[in-house]
Amino acid sequence: MFLQGKNHQRVIRIGVWVAVIGLLLGVLSSIIMATAADAHTALKSSDPKDGATLTTPPARVVLTFSEPVSTSFATVTVTGPDGPITEGKAGVEGDVVTQALASGIPDGTYAVSFRVVSEDGHPVSDRLSFTVAAGTSATSTGTATTSGGPASSPPATAVSPTGAAESASDQVADSGRTTRVGLAVAVAALAVAAGTAVIALTRRRGAE
Incomplete structure (x- = not known):
């Protein structure tokens, strides 16, 4: 039972971090696309x-x-x-x-x-x-x-x-880029915080 619980926690942690990394990659790709749109000839x-x-x-x-x-x-x-x-x-x-x-x-x-x-x-x-x-x-x-x-x-x-x-x-244009970068950083921070919180909660439940 103990090993099964540990394996279950490990699967949950992996799933959480996969979701976090996917979210971060999505935010990063959005920033790159927005920056490319700003770079049109003028x-x-x-x-x-x-x-x-x-x-x-x-x-x-x-x-x-x-x-x-x-x-x-x-x-x-x-x-x-x-x-x-x-x-x-x-x-x-x-x-x-x-x-x-x-x-x-x-x-x-x-x-x-x-x-x-x-x-x-x-x-x-x-x-x-x-x-x-x-x-x-x-x-x-x-x-x-x-x-x-x-x-x-x-x-x-x-x-x-x-x-x-x-x-x-x-x-x-600079203000728009600054806003997008700020939002990206905020979303990334929230994603990491959410992933950390879920992992901490999983560990506590496993300990109980």
């Missing part, structure tokens, strides 16, 4: 920046992504007051996509639409915008010079919301 920066006001028309649009993108499916369209101003196809070099623009574009607001495909096949698309105000700046400077007054101060550097948006996005 736009890191753009030149011109989203929302920027320029005093000189840009010659190109440069998009930098978090990972290399496919050279076959990158498209960038820039449209202004008079229609599209892109010239040729977008060029891709690693994680940088460059789109040439027509020269002498007029003042106005321009919309940038892009679509790329990451190397793992994940499509990424979005819209940006920038404003060209070269004529306004030149008129203001000419007026100040003619009047004989002091030279006008250089225009303030445009503050783009892209940086703030990217920072907020990074903070949200």
Whole structure:
């Protein structure tokens, strides 16, 4: 009877720890899958920046992504007051996509639409915008010079919301990863505590 009781306790302990290890492996696989989902390609920066006001028309649009993108499916369209101003196809070099623009574009607001495909096949698309105000700046400077007054101060550097948006996005992503890791640790601790408690209870009953 004593040996049978010991064998019974051993089987219970093995079963409990198998269940605990299985639970831990499940939590670990969930963390790995969630981390992989967070790692999709995303736009890191753009030149011109989203929302920027320029005093000189840009010659190109440069998009930098978090990972290399496919050279076959990158498209960038820039449209202004008079229609599209892109010239040729977008060029891709690693994680940088460059789109040439027509020269002498007029003042106005321009919309940038892009679509790329990451190397793992994940499509990424979005819209940006920038404003060209070269004529306004030149008129203001000419007026100040003619009047004989002091030279006008250089225009303030445009503050783009892209940086703030990217920072907020990074903070949200980091917060989500921290939350998942914290939950995983909590579940693992509860699983180990439950397994230990069950084994301790089994031993006490066996002793009684």
